[in-house]
Amino acid sequence: MEFCEINSFTDQLIAWQRKQGRHHLPWQINRTAYRVWLSEVMLQQTQVSTVIERYQVFLKKFPTVKALASASIDDVLSEWSGMGYYTRARNLHRCAQVVVTEYQGVFPSDPKLLETLPGIGRSTAAAIAVFAYGQSAAILDGNVKRVLARVWGIQDDLSKNAAVNQLWAHAETLLPHAPEDLVSYTQGLMDFGATCCTQNKPACISQGSITCPFEDVCLAKRFDLIKHIPLKVKKVKVSTVNIDWWVLQYKDKLLLEKRPHQGIWAGLWSFPESIDLPKSAKQLERQVIKHVLTHRVLNIRPIQVTLQRPLTKIPANCEWIELADLKNLGLPTPVRLFLKNLDLIHDDA
Numbered sequence: 001m002e003f004c005e006i007n008s009f010t011d012q013l014i015a016w017q018r019k020q021g022r023h024h025l026p027w028q029i030n031r032t033a034y035r036v037w038l039s040e041v042m043l044q045q046t047q048v049s050t051v052i053e054r055y056q057v058f059l060k061k062f063p064t065v066k067a068l069a070s071a072s073i074d075d076v077l078s079e080w081s082g083m084g085y086y087t088r089a090r091n092l093h094r095c096a097q098v099v100v101t102e103y104q105g106v107f108p109s110d111p112k113l114l115e116t117l118p119g120i121g122r123s124t125a126a127a128i129a130v131f132a133y134g135q136s137a138a139i140l141d142g143n144v145k146r147v148l149a150r151v152w153g154i155q156d157d158l159s160k161n162a163a164v165n166q167l168w169a170h171a172e173t174l175l176p177h178a179p180e181d182l183v184s185y186t187q188g189l190m191d192f193g194a195t196c197c198t199q200n201k202p203a204c205i206s207q208g209s210i211t212c213p214f215e216d217v218c219l220a221k222r223f224d225l226i227k228h229i230p231l232k233v234k235k236v237k238v239s240t241v242n243i244d245w246w247v248l249q250y251k252d253k254l255l256l257e258k259r260p261h262q263g264i265w266a267g268l269w270s271f272p273e274s275i276d277l278p279k280s281a282k283q284l285e286r287q288v289i290k291h292v293l294t295h296r297v298l299n300i301r302p303i304q305v306t307l308q309r310p311l312t313k314i315p316a317n318c319e320w321i322e323l324a325d326l327k328n329l330g331l332p333t334p335v336r337l338f339l340k341n342l343d344l345i346h347d348d349a
């Protein structure tokens, strides 16, 4: 076979999914739009093993889209703590509110309408439409792009719109015709990218138990291009930023600052980065914390101060928070870890 034929790819992927795919993930049970949407958003930038654990807890706290819409943003961010990329949590909350106010609490089934909701892109909209409503729609997340690019030997820069648009068109031609195959096919694409044609150790060049049905036709394999597809674009420059954390405690309260709604840790609670202190206040400098973000490395110098009397004036956006209430706040991961190390917040928080 010169290259993988469309029908053959689709049929083989469906057969592969039924035999070697994943069938027991929590979000595969009772596939409502709310449950599918939540899992898709969580899976966007978080590992499956973490999502399995956090998905159930999140659902317990917010069992319905209405419960999520009526929660406070602080409650949602708190439940999201540790999963990173907090824009997802803020969009989740806004999206739930739009679904309740504009769609009477029921997600629309049309992928085009789903795509208009906050935080829902074309691929997520398609996944919800397929899994919850049995619609025919193509997904194209990072894993799927890699699979299609490898099987068909596409060496274009997939950060460019033109290349991605072509891939979308290709993904649409691959959709199965029989409605009963849509779920297995879509799940198959997800499973195949996550477990078989992985970024660094695809099954065809590793010794795992999973086998690839496309080894004979995959152009990346045939022309030894696996390491070059998908094409890696130049990495963005990472800058280093030094900041101070002023960790002020007065009795059983900590001074925390609500971060602005833009930028790093937007809307979460952290420590103030500058402050006017009385001369008598004793400062204890803690070990520098290195925290790596996508484009930045933060060198954080925490300075701990235990006050004998309250400050006369505190910076804007700062509040004294009772230690017992810390667990209810949305805290960035390094703040939460730092507080755990000081034994000011506990593991069950």
Ligand code: SF4
Residues within 6 Å of the ligand: 147, 150, 151, 196, 197, 198, 202, 203, 204, 205, 212, 213, 214, 215, 218, 219, 220, 221, 226
């Ligand atoms: S042959 Fe290898 S690179 Fe090609 S689809 Fe299969 S696992 Fe991926």
